[in-house]
Amino acid sequence: MKFPWKILMAAPLFFLLALHTSASPAYNDQPTTSHSGSRVCVGCVVVVSVIEQLAQVRNSTAQAAMERLCSYLPEKLFLKSTCYLVIHIFGSDIIKLLSADMNADVVCHTLEFCKQDAGRPLCHLYPPPKVAWELTLKKARHIVGKSQTLKYPRSNSSICSLPFLAKICQEIKSAIKKSVPFKDSDSDKYSVFPTLRGYHWRGRDCNDHSKTAYPGRRPDNWDAHQDSNCNGIWGIDPKDGIPYEKKFCEGSQPRGIILLGDSAGAHFHIAPEWITALQISLNSFLNLPTAVSNELDWPQFSGITGFLDSTSGIKEDSIYLRLRKRNHCNHRDYQNISKNGASSQNLEKFIESLSRNQLLDYPAIVIYAMIGNDVCNGKMDPVPGMTTPEKLYSKVMETLKYLNSHLPNGSHVIFYGLADGAFLWDHLHNRYHPLGQLNKDVTYAQLYSFLSCLQLSPCQGWMSANKTLRALTSERAELLSRTLKTVATREKFTNFNLFYLDFAFQEITEEWQRRGGQPWQLIEPIDGFHPNEVASILLAEHFWKKVQLQWPEVLGKENPFNSQIEQVFGDQGGH
Numbered sequence: 001m002k003f004p005w006k007i008l009m010a011a012p013l014f015f016l017l018a019l020h021t022s023a024s025p026a027y028n029d030q031p032t033t034s035h036s037g038s039r040v041c042v043g044c045v046v047v048v049s050v051i052e053q054l055a056q057v058r059n060s061t062a063q064a065a066m067e068r069l070c071s072y073l074p075e076k077l078f079l080k081s082t083c084y085l086v087i088h089i090f091g092s093d094i095i096k097l098l099s100a101d102m103n104a105d106v107v108c109h110t111l112e113f114c115k116q117d118a119g120r121p122l123c124h125l126y127p128p129p130k131v132a133w134e135l136t137l138k139k140a141r142h143i144v145g146k147s148q149t150l151k152y153p154r155s156n157s158s159i160c161s162l163p164f165l166a167k168i169c170q171e172i173k174s175a176i177k178k179s180v181p182f183k184d185s186d187s188d189k190y191s192v193f194p195t196l197r198g199y200h201w202r203g204r205d206c207n208d209h210s211k212t213a214y215p216g217r218r219p220d221n222w223d224a225h226q227d228s229n230c231n232g233i234w235g236i237d238p239k240d241g242i243p244y245e246k247k248f249c250e251g252s253q254p255r256g257i258i259l260l261g262d263s264a265g266a267h268f269h270i271a272p273e274w275i276t277a278l279q280i281s282l283n284s285f286l287n288l289p290t291a292v293s294n295e296l297d298w299p300q301f302s303g304i305t306g307f308l309d310s311t312s313g314i315k316e317d318s319i320y321l322r323l324r325k326r327n328h329c330n331h332r333d334y335q336n337i338s339k340n341g342a343s344s345q346n347l348e349k350f351i352e353s354l355s356r357n358q359l360l361d362y363p364a365i366v367i368y369a370m371i372g373n374d375v376c377n378g379k380m381d382p383v384p385g386m387t388t389p390e391k392l393y394s395k396v397m398e399t400l401k402y403l404n405s406h407l408p409n410g411s412h413v414i415f416y417g418l419a420d421g422a423f424l425w426d427h428l429h430n431r432y433h434p435l436g437q438l439n440k441d442v443t444y445a446q447l448y449s450f451l452s453c454l455q456l457s458p459c460q461g462w463m464s465a466n467k468t469l470r471a472l473t474s475e476r477a478e479l480l481s482r483t484l485k486t487v488a489t490r491e492k493f494t495n496f497n498l499f500y501l502d503f504a505f506q507e508i509t510e511e512w513q514r515r516g517g518q519p520w521q522l523i524e525p526i527d528g529f530h531p532n533e534v535a536s537i538l539l540a541e542h543f544w545k546k547v548q549l550q551w552p553e554v555l556g557k558e559n560p561f562n563s564q565i566e567q568v569f570g571d572q573g574g575h
């Protein structure tokens with residue numbers, strides 16, 4: 001769930017993504033890690049695997065497979081041209097090695113994208129070659145010629161620092177800057193752009209020229225002349241001269257939904273069709289530019305603030321949509337304040353992007369869902385890096401004080417407990433990863449061990465063959481969840497009620513099984529870590545049921561005017 005993850009597995013064109021990530025200003029706030037060399041290694045292994053498998057399924061040469069891959073990429077954001085550039089530079093060596101039956105691990109070690117550091121184990125995704133590793137590598141080096149070390153610059157912290165890529169990085173940077181207005185000022189957090197944390201992340205601004213019009217505010221003069229709260233309801237009913245907003249929304253207790261979350265909340269997702277050779281086609285990459293600009297998160301499909309039906313044909317069913325269905329006056333009032341890698345300990349760094357005016361705005365339901373990063377890190381021994389209950393308590397209290405001074409009176413805050421990630425190993429370890437399905441040679445256990453060898457695991461504690469460690473991680477997560485529960489029962493705040501809800505993965509898994517599904521189908525196939533879209537929607541359903549049963553006041557009343565609002569305003573201007 002830490003930042004590098006998004007680049008990690010994000011190939012087929014890892015190089016491109018790494019490049020774009022380095023070039024994109026959207027990432028400025030992310031810490032640079034010392035493991036960038038390892039990221040390049042994963043990227044290389046994924047790309048070379050895809051090329052190799054694409055050649056296999058299309059019965060073509062590696063050369064043709066590479067060209068095919070590039071030709072499928074969209075022109076946008078220089079994706080296609082960078083791809084050709086990459087082929088131009090590395091293509092011939094990759095072809096030579098693949099033709100000599102070297103696998104992706106060997107190719108990437110030979111080209112020195114992967115390196116075995118002194119005193120560290122050799123990291124590999126595929127089973128090691130039958131012949132001794134050293135001998136294979138020697139043979140491979142011989143195939144590409146001796147001058148490797150001079151040919152390619154060593155991977156260091158930014159791929160943009162490679163001399164031959166510097167120029168294209170510059171171009172991407174300026175292209176992104178030109179095409180997207182960055183909105184940093186506090187008064188203007190809503191956007192008419194979908195990505196780069198625009199309206200895929202929070203309700204679309206209906207009047208980008210006015211700072212006083214935004215989703216969630218109490219209407220100005222009952223919106224008689226303009227839609228000040230962007231819910232699509234405004235104007236005066238000619239029949240009786242009463243403003244529609246007053247007629248339909250007064251006393252309906254409108255409220256917004258705000259998520260404070262991590263990558264799971266933002267719905268982090270790498271599309272399997274980008275790297276599964278059997279699925280790769282021209283259509284596979286249509287969504288890549290959007291995904292890249294959204295940091296590989298898909299909040300528009302998330303279970304909490306999602307509003308679009310996904311391309312996979314799953315009907316979107318988020319908490320936001322349910323709130324909107326219950327009271328159409330809530331239209332567009334959602335905010336996704338979530339970040340890959342977020343935890344109780346770093347939330348303070350971005351909570352300020354939450355936008356709610358205590359005096360002018362309607363109350364909000366805030367969901368606090370830091371479901372894993374407090375126990376997840378990539379260290380060889382992850383335990384010392386885990387948040388302690390004491391640290392959690394003190395940070396959470398700070399967060400709550402912040403919320404109390406920013407949320408309108410009558411708001412609600414709901415804590416989610418942490419997930420118990422033990423299900424990852426239990427359900428996945430002996431299944432094939434998408435990269436291993438074609439030749440039955442990569443299981444999730446292998447993927448986990450490759451990542452942890454490179455010290456890149458998003459969650460060493462759970463993505464590990466070490467049963468003791470997995471149990472220890474679950475234990476800590478449980479302890480932190482109990483701490484949140486204690487805070488919720490003990491502490492009182494003037495502007496909101498506080499509740500606690502277990503992160504009920506077990507329950508939704510059972511529900512999914514009742515519907516004929518398998519537990520592994522609830523996990524992101526590529527990263528083998530995040531809950532996927534189906535899980536996210538089941539969680540939303542579960543959340544709704546629980547809250548409706550235990551604390552119905554959180555959700556507010558059903559608005560009797562909903563059908564009239566539909567008659568007069570149709571889809572209320574979309575999301």
Ligand SMILES: *[C@@H]1O[C@H](CO)[C@@H](O)[C@H](O)[C@H]1NC(C)=O
Nearest residue numbers: 055056057058059060061064
């Ligand atoms: C693959 O291509 C080669 C050469 O074009 C051809 O001889 C062979 O029959 C093809 N194999 C399959 C399974 O199509």
Ligand SMILES: *[C@@H]1O[C@H](CO)[C@@H](O)[C@H](O)[C@H]1NC(C)=O
Nearest residue numbers: 153154156157158161162163
């Ligand atoms: C990366 O490598 C380039 C060229 O070798 C060098 O100029 C640059 O300082 C390096 N960056 C870091 C952070 O080491």
Ligand SMILES: *[C@@H]1O[C@H](CO)[C@@H](O)[C@H](O)[C@H]1NC(C)=O
Nearest residue numbers: 408409410411493494495496
């Ligand atoms: C907040 O609203 C409640 C009723 O919903 C009221 O009892 C309370 O006095 C209000 N608090 C403040 C600080 O206005």
Ligand SMILES: *[C@@H]1O[C@H](CO)[C@@H](O)[C@H](O)[C@H]1NC(C)=O
Nearest residue numbers: 381383466467468469470472
């Ligand atoms: C498994 O994890 C535990 C807890 O971190 C550790 O003490 C132990 O040495 C690990 N076992 C192996 C075989 O690595």
Ligand SMILES: CC(=O)N[C@H]1CO[C@H](CO)[C@@H](O)[C@@H]1O
Nearest residue numbers: 197201202336337338350353
């Ligand atoms: C549109 C939107 O809500 N963007 C915010 C989402 O969350 C991140 C992280 O807190 C903010 O930086 C964005 O402004």
